[in-house]
Amino acid sequence: MCGIVGAVAQRNVVPILLEGLRRLEYRGYDSAGLVVVNGGLQRVRSIGRVASLTEATSAQKTHGHLGIAHTRWATHGAPTEHNAHPHVSRDDIAVVHNGIIENHEALRARLRELGYVFTSETDTEVIVHLIHHHFHHAEHDLLAAVQLAVAELHGAYAIGVVAQDAPHRLVCARRGSPLLIGLGIEENFIASDVSALLPVTQKIIYLEEGDVADIGLLTVQIYDASGARVERASHVSEQSSEMAELGNYRHFMQKEIHEQPRALADTLHDAVIGDSLLPELFGFDAAEVFAHVNAVTILACGTSFHAGSVASYWLESLAGIPCRAEIASEYRYRDSVPNPNALVITLSQSGETADTLAALNHAKSLGHHYTLSICNVPESALVRQSRLRFLTRAGPEIGVASTKAFTTQLAALFLLTLLLAKQRGRLDAATEARHIQSLRELPGKVAQVLALEAEVERWAERFANKQHALFLGRGMHYPIALEGALKLKEISYIHAEAYPAGELKHGPLALVDKDMPVVTVAPNDTLLEKLKSNLQEVRARGGELYVFADADSHISASEGVHVIQLAEHAGPLSPILHTIPLQMLSYHAALQKGTDVDKPRNLAKSVTVE
Ligand code: F6R
Numbered sequence: 001m002c003g004i005v006g007a008v009a010q011r012n013v014v015p016i017l018l019e020g021l022r023r024l025e026y027r028g029y030d031s032a033g034l035v036v037v038n039g040g041l042q043r044v045r046s047i048g049r050v051a052s053l054t055e056a057t058s059a060q061k062t063h064g065h066l067g068i069a070h071t072r073w074a075t076h077g078a079p080t081e082h083n084a085h086p087h088v089s090r091d092d093i094a095v096v097h098n099g100i101i102e103n104h105e106a107l108r109a110r111l112r113e114l115g116y117v118f119t120s121e122t123d124t125e126v127i128v129h130l131i132h133h134h135f136h137h138a139e140h141d142l143l144a145a146v147q148l149a150v151a152e153l154h155g156a157y158a159i160g161v162v163a164q165d166a167p168h169r170l171v172c173a174r175r176g177s178p179l180l181i182g183l184g185i186e187e188n189f190i191a192s193d194v195s196a197l198l199p200v201t202q203k204i205i206y207l208e209e210g211d212v213a214d215i216g217l218l219t220v221q222i223y224d225a226s227g228a229r230v231e232r233a234s235h236v237s238e239q240s241s242e243m244a245e246l247g248n249y250r251h252f253m254q255k256e257i258h259e260q261p262r263a264l265a266d267t268l269h270d271a272v273i274g275d276s277l278l279p280e281l282f283g284f285d286a287a288e289v290f291a292h293v294n295a296v297t298i299l300a301c302g303t304s305f306h307a308g309s310v311a312s313y314w315l316e317s318l319a320g321i322p323c324r325a326e327i328a329s330e331y332r333y334r335d336s337v338p339n340p341n342a343l344v345i346t347l348s349q350s351g352e353t354a355d356t357l358a359a360l361n362h363a364k365s366l367g368h369h370y371t372l373s374i375c376n377v378p379e380s381a382l383v384r385q386s387r388l389r390f391l392t393r394a395g396p397e398i399g400v401a402s403t404k405a406f407t408t409q410l411a412a413l414f415l416l417t418l419l420l421a422k423q424r425g426r427l428d429a430a431t432e433a434r435h436i437q438s439l440r441e442l443p444g445k446v447a448q449v450l451a452l453e454a455e456v457e458r459w460a461e462r463f464a465n466k467q468h469a470l471f472l473g474r475g476m477h478y479p480i481a482l483e484g485a486l487k488l489k490e491i492s493y494i495h496a497e498a499y500p501a502g503e504l505k506h507g508p509l510a511l512v513d514k515d516m517p518v519v520t521v522a523p524n525d526t527l528l529e530k531l532k533s534n535l536q537e538v539r540a541r542g543g544e545l546y547v548f549a550d551a552d553s554h555i556s557a558s559e560g561v562h563v564i565q566l567a568e569h570a571g572p573l574s575p576i577l578h579t580i581p582l583q584m585l586s587y588h589a590a591l592q593k594g595t596d597v598d599k600p601r602n603l604a605k606s607v608t609v610e
Helices: 014-027 050-059 104-113 124-135 142-150 252-258 260-268 286-292 302-318 354-365 404-423 429-450 453-463 475-492 501-506 528-540 571-593
Strands: 003-008 031-038 040-047 066-072 087-089 093-098 157-163 170-175 180-183 188-191 203-206 212-215 220-223 234-236 295-300 323-327 342-348 371-375 388-391 468-473 495-500 517-522 544-549 561-565
Touching: 003 014, 003 093, 003 157, 003 170, 014 031, 014 050, 014 066, 014 188, 031 050, 031 157, 040 050, 066 093, 066 157, 087 124, 093 124, 104 124, 124 142, 124 157, 142 157, 142 170, 142 212, 170 188, 188 212, 252 260, 252 571, 260 404, 260 429, 286 404, 295 302, 295 354, 302 323, 302 342, 302 404, 302 475, 302 571, 342 354, 342 404, 354 371, 371 404, 388 404, 404 429, 404 571, 429 571, 453 561, 453 571, 468 475, 468 501, 468 528, 475 495, 475 517, 475 571, 495 501, 501 528, 517 528, 517 571, 528 544, 544 571
Parallel strands: 295 323, 295 342, 342 371, 371 388, 468 495, 468 517, 517 544, 544 561
Antiparallel strands: 003 066, 003 188, 031 040, 031 066, 087 093, 093 157, 157 170, 170 212, 180 188, 180 203, 203 234, 212 220
């Protein structure tokens, strides 16, 4: 989704801006642009990849010591060059913006009356004209103009602003969308994501809600929403400047699927050293929080929501604690009954998902103070705003379709389940030690499933010409079926639906015929015999079954029933193992179809707008 980079330096900033944008590419975008201040404002914009923008800047010999740049993921207005950022007002002021301005129509009408001419369909263009308007009524003070303008904005914004009259001054502001300042030596930077700045600095200041900053070569002055000067602490980022490289893999998604044994081992490393788990894995005062909680609410979107849904089965069955997993964008707007003793867990790969962040803030506004974030990005907003935290160690996830972030979230949620079970007297020492041993063995078991790739690939060849697919699972594997369907649709564009297998005869069975592949997750758990009956219902209607079965499920291949066998049932960790072949199936189906696997159409990696 949209990305911002800005720089003020004594060297040419164009290569810094372009490299920063390149590092934000994985988040998804459809146009890019930059402005440098060099006498006047020099603007270059292009549709498509940052590579095209790079070519255009070298053709135009763009050069300057102050600049702002942007990758745009279209929300208001099509992905065209005239909608691409930066937006400029009367050749004086330029703005890049992430977020959505909700009162843009009213502002646009007022600015039109003031004589401003709009050249794009974006909500962003109102910001630049508004700043321009105030700039000329605030004695050409860029900081004052930005402060006056943001006071009039409703909605979410992170903005970077430059003016041709202020060649060493970069002003920025944020509310609802992330923005940070990178501190260099006699040069300073801004970005929406730390990864954009890692080649130039790891020293970072995170701006808080409502902050406005005035940045020069040697100075950084930050003001809070009331206009008072404030100090914000600087941090050294834990992220390394090494860009994730593809190595021998064709796509990041394939690489990330195969990284899962390593990602799980790293995530579980501190937990599986002994035979007993410590609550401090989740934060220094986790023991105190766990002692008070009597329910769990999990808030997340997309794949992370599916991880939360699996956990709700674990938490109720193993820890005996009431648990509800809810889609963050629904929770934030519905009237719910708060329980101050509930543990509110937000799950997110990026820690920046706007709906999940808003759901956390909504929960806090309802009086929830036991908050935990399980997240893959250490310095993300979600982690910073939660009382407890668990960092998954999946490493940067570049492919838009989440894979290793999902399985590492599940590993973290299983640890949490064991800790809450122990807290509630439902886990004896021997059982705890047995579960920890299973977690130690998990990376090796995942590697065994990955070895099935060639078999899964052969199945995928049959999917490439299908229009639809049905995914079935039962119990804690139903969310795994949902995740399998989501993976298939998002990267291969094949329409896929998931159902709990027992629900088939209540409607979806009507869809089943010989052209509808039915993918089934068949673990040897207590629901296996029920599932087998459901599979008979499909076969009786001529449906073709593709079954991922545990070895001890004893489901064998026959006419219209294709089976790939996994190892013997892995108990409660089975959902983690059964998700791997579904990831490989969608990856290979997408390869067959020739889609852009790592950057599927219309999607973004971090969904930082509502
Ligand atoms: C699907 C996918 C998305 C994300 C969702 C939440 O493969 O990646 O559904 O899971 O956008 O993102 P995070 O986990 O970053 O909050």
